[in-house]
Amino acid sequence: MNEITILFFATMRDHTGERKISITVPENTQVSSLKAILAERYPQAVAALDATLVSINRDYAFDEDLIPAGAEVAMFPHVSGG
Amino acid sequence: MNEITILFFATMRDHTGERKISITVPENTQVSSLKAILAERYPQAVAALDATLVSINRDYAFDEDLIPAGAEVAMFPHVSGG
């Protein structure tokens, strides 16, 4: 099992009600599986999790990407800086 | 006869050795004739007068333009601001 950190920003923070959590996931967990795990934990955030952008260790990540041990994962909506 | 002012800038000032002069020219003097008058006055500046830009009352002027009474004429090289 791998311990990972998940950060939520903007609307993802609003939907989950969390800013930062630590969870344990099986080794070789894909981003898509992590979203499924979180959908169970935050049922009110299912639609948002479906559309969320994801980063792993500060790089954009995608459904098939594997989450390494100790990863800093972040979930957030489309960016809108400027 | 019309009294006019002539300002010299940059290399035109260097060539004529003057910053500002007042001269009297015939009515309906064209820019080209004014250059000829000045070429006689500043023989060392003949080549420069040939290539000079000219303004009348702060607008660019050209060889055939007439110089009105009381005009503020200026003579200067190609601009190089920035």
Added chain:
Amino acid sequence: MTEFPTIFSITEDELDLDALLAQITLPSTGAACFFTGMVRGTTRRDGLPPETEYLEYEAYIPMAEAKMKQIADEIRQRWPVVEGIAIVQRIGRLYPMTPTVLIACSAAHRDTGVFDAARYGIDRLKEIVPVWKKEVGSDGETWIEGGYIPQPGE
């Protein structure tokens, strides 16, 4: 080869354009193009309040700075003659008419792509730098969302 300055930061402080320009000016530099974004107080858009009281900006700071660095690298690859690059995003509560973001590129001359490079920089910032803003006005709060989906490798 001269070391060309690259500045990227997320800050809560006021932008200081003159200081940033000085930081991207080398002895060989003759031209710079800046883009700045400001909070609009009045905007016409369907379904949103017409008057903005303020915007609340937040960022995923370490990733945002990494992505700014990446944008600077992309600019240098596309416009190798660019000398200095500054990319700064201000966050926090920002009121109308306040500058929020700056992209500046310097080079020896103006015909080197500095205008295109700055334009590219702000376009990319709005695509991949993790910053978000919430508009607060008389009718409540609205998150503003971009429309870009980053691709693998971005």
Added chain:
Amino acid sequence: MTEFPTIFSITEDELDLDALLAQITLPSTGAACFFTGMVRGTTRRDGLPPETEYLEYEAYIPMAEAKMKQIADEIRQRWPVVEGIAIVQRIGRLYPMTPTVLIACSAAHRDTGVFDAARYGIDRLKEIVPVWKKEVGSDGETWIEGGYIPQPGE
């Protein structure tokens, strides 16, 4: 219609980009593009000294300001959505790395032509605004001359 700010000046004072940006920012303004020119200390050109000690700028001030006003009018004609325009030329003795000229255009959004408008502004300034500069270096003085011949009506 809102009165859009137009600033044009010849000055011996330091440029203050932040103050100029504030002057061309309206409540409806969301974007601005600036161009600044700086004195280059090192330039590679045949027949000229490689190191510039300073540049000496002079202007025919009232005509220069009139031509800046004309450039602002031309910009508004070509890019009617431009809101604020600032055109400032600094004169006097200016040392390497010093900003000498600024063109800034603001608008509601960045895709309104502000980059092209600022680019147009500096190109036109170098064509028709009566300002001249003399380069002073270790090898003596050299007047720098532009190559543009204004046409009737310019």
